[in-house]
Amino acid sequence: MIYYRDLLLVLLSKEFKVRYKSTFMGYAWSVLHPLMLAMIFSVFFRMFMRVPDYTLYLIAGLFPWQWIANTCTGATGYFLGNAGLIKKVRFHRSMLVLSSVFNDSIHFVCSLPVVLGFVWYYERTPQWSWLWLVPALIAVQAVMLVGVGLAIATCNLFFRDLERLTSLVVQMLFYLTPIVYQPDMLPPSYHWVLYANPFANLILCWHGVFYGGGVELLHLAAAAGWAIVLAAVGAGIYRAKVWRFAEIV
Amino acid sequence: MSREVAIRLQGVSKRYYLGTPVGDGLKHLLLHLPSQIKAIRQRKPFDALVDISFDVHRGECLSLIGRNGAGKSTTLGMIAGVLKPSAGTLETHGRISPLLELGAGFNQQLTGRENIMLNGVMLGLTRREVRERTAEIIAFSELEDFIDAPLRTYSSGMIVRLGFSVAVHLDPDILLVDEVLAVGDARFRQKCLERMKQFRSRGTTMVFVSHDVGTVAKISDRVAFLESGRLVEIGDPAKAIEAYQGRLRAA
Ligand SMILES: Nc1ncnc2c1ncn2[C@@H]1O[C@H](COP(=O)(O)OP(=O)(O)O)[C@@H](O)[C@H]1O
Ligand SMILES: [Mg+2]
Numbered sequence: 140m141i142y143y144r145d146l147l148l149v150l151l152s153k154e155f156k157v158r159y160k161s162t163f164m165g166y167a168w169s170v171l172h173p174l175m176l177a178m179i180f181s182v183f184f185r186m187f188m189r190v191p192d193y194t195l196y197l198i199a200g201l202f203p204w205q206w207i208a209n210t211c212t213g214a215t216g217y218f219l220g221n222a223g224l225i226k227k228v229r230f231h232r233s234m235l236v237l238s239s240v241f242n243d244s245i246h247f248v249c250s251l252p253v254v255l256g257f258v259w260y261y262e263r264t265p266q267w268s269w270l271w272l273v274p275a276l277i278a279v280q281a282v283m284l285v286g287v288g289l290a291i292a293t294c295n296l297f298f299r300d301l302e303r304l305t306s307l308v309v310q311m312l313f314y315l316t317p318i319v320y321q322p323d324m325l326p327p328s329y330h331w332v333l334y335a336n337p338f339a340n341l342i343l344c345w346h347g348v349f350y351g352g353g354v355e356l357l358h359l360a361a362a363a364g365w366a367i368v369l370a371a372v373g374a375g376i377y378r379a380k381v382w383r384f385a386e387i388v
Numbered sequence: 389m390s391r392e393v394a395i396r397l398q399g400v401s402k403r404y405y406l407g408t409p410v411g412d413g414l415k416h417l418l419l420h421l422p423s424q425i426k427a428i429r430q431r432k433p434f435d436a437l438v439d440i441s442f443d444v445h446r447g448e449c450l451s452l453i454g455r456n457g458a459g460k461s462t463t464l465g466m467i468a469g470v471l472k473p474s475a476g477t478l479e480t481h482g483r484i485s486p487l488l489e490l491g492a493g494f495n496q497q498l499t500g501r502e503n504i505m506l507n508g509v510m511l512g513l514t515r516r517e518v519r520e521r522t523a524e525i526i527a528f529s530e531l532e533d534f535i536d537a538p539l540r541t542y543s544s545g546m547i548v549r550l551g552f553s554v555a556v557h558l559d560p561d562i563l564l565v566d567e568v569l570a571v572g573d574a575r576f577r578q579k580c581l582e583r584m585k586q587f588r589s590r591g592t593t594m595v596f597v598s599h600d601v602g603t604v605a606k607i608s609d610r611v612a613f614l615e616s617g618r619l620v621e622i623g624d625p626a627k628a629i630e631a632y633q634g635r636l637r638a639a
Contacts, residue, residue, distance in 0.1 A: 141514055142509075142512060142514060145509050145514050145515045146509050146510065148515065149505055149506055149509040149510075149515065150506075152502075153495065153498060153502070153506055156497065156498060156502065157495065157497045157498065221495075223494055223495065223496075224495070224506075224510060225470070226465075226470060226487070227468070227470065227486045227487040227488075227489065228468075228470070228486045228487070228507070228510045228511060229468060229469035229470055229484065230510045230511075294414075298413050298414040298417070299413050300412075300413030300414055300415055300416075301413075301414060304414065304415075382472040383472075384470075385465060385470035385471050386404065386471060
């Protein structure tokens with residue numbers, strides 16, 4: 140147990156040092172990027188979107204999305220970027236994915252005070268239920284991203300060109316997720332898109348928390364269901380291929 | 389010497405598929421789907437190792453010799469547990485050192501000191517245990533002045549020094565060394581050989597790959613001669629080396 144904790148901690152500190160050179164840069168990115176997007180969208184889309192407190196709506200969706208985008212785009216390098224270790228040392232390779240997702244989740248948690256600042260500015264009252272809802276949503280999102288991360292990281296060892304494809308897909312999913320618009324702006328015949336998109340339900344839940352209106356159990360259940368499916372698929376792909384990692388990396 | 393088995397290979401084979409067709413990426417695969425599928429179907433298997441069986445006893449030093457491509461590194465990789473045999477069984481007992489071979493066994497971005505911690509923990513020590521050994525590791529490597537510089541600034545000889553120091557200070561039960569001593573300077577090589585001799589007296593098992601038959605003859609209890617993935621000779625160092633040199637002359 141101590142061993143796994145130490146392995147996780149060491150991999151985490153490696154992540155911090157390698158990816159951002161400094162902890163501060165990583166934090167700044169996970170805060171500044173969604174803030175910047177929120178500013179742009181609220182300036183340009185305010186006219187078309189008749190969403191009350193549109194900026195808060197954007198903030199509530201963009202911050203969790205930043206975590207999703209960070210993990211998905213970083214995932215192509217989780218194994219490929221650790222070729223030396225994979226070729227020479229025997230260890231649980233999935234720890235590389237777990238530590239990276241964990242790392243991104245820490246950045247997300249550290250950015251939450253900024254979100255709370257907006258909540259306070261827009262005079263929403265924090266609820267007691269947040270004490271369990273926020274950790275629950277973080278857990279669901281982390282499980283989802285571990286699955287996605289395992290899948291992307293493994294596939295990229297074989298294909299090597301998934302980096303651009305991944306950012307393209309993430310970019311597309313961004314517009315298929317109700318972040319800049321509200322779900323009821325979609326024509327009803329397109330609502331299935333929301334359920335087919337693993338991240339949409341999750342973002343709806345985050346809206347329910349920070350924008351207000353409460354979390355609908357159906358959305359939470361759909362998000363959790365997707366998390367389980369994605370984790371199972373990711374773990375399946377990883378386990379089918381893990382023994383070949385050292386050969387092809 | 390006790391006769392406990394540290395490493396046992398039974399009928400181990402390793403098959404690679406040459407020319408992984410998806411190496412050109414998903415885009416290439418999708419754009420050239422028919423020809424790519426044909427390539428996948430027709431890819432040729434290549435047997436890097438065929439039906440290898442041997443035991444290495446605790447405290448023994450076994451050297452592997454053979455020409456380039458004979459399968460020495462593949463054998464070490466399987467003992468290290470990073471490669472999986474295609475057939476046969478392989479068992480090891482005890483903690484195994486990182487595979488010491490040329491090239492980056494470390495993270496290039498991190499400093500020498502950070503790499504010591506990373507490697508130590510990955511091999512199963514706790515952070516505290518690694519911290520306790522760090523001073524000793526640095527002293528042995530003689531890299532005090534560079535230890536806080538990122539690894540990409542190191543020469544290949546320096547990386548070998550660090551790798552060797554880390555590996556021997558982790559108290560491995562099994563030490564795997566693949567041709568790395570060739571790049572160290574003569575004095576450091578001497579130091580490593582001394583250390584390996586000490587290890588043997590303490591009961592550490594070693595598998596050693598080298599082209600330097602002089603060193604091999606000096607440190608090995610037994611020598612295995614591999615050729616094209618087959619075990620030609622295993623046993624008395626002088627005999628195996630003789631067989632190897634005979635083949636070299638014939639070639
Ligand atoms: N990852 C790999 N994929 C395909 N072929 C490989 C791979 N690794 C080694 N081989 C092949 O297996 C054979 C044995 O290689 P290796 O064990 O590295 O030989 P040695 O260390 O004795 O020089 C070589 O012919 C090499 O081309
Ligand atoms: Mg080799």
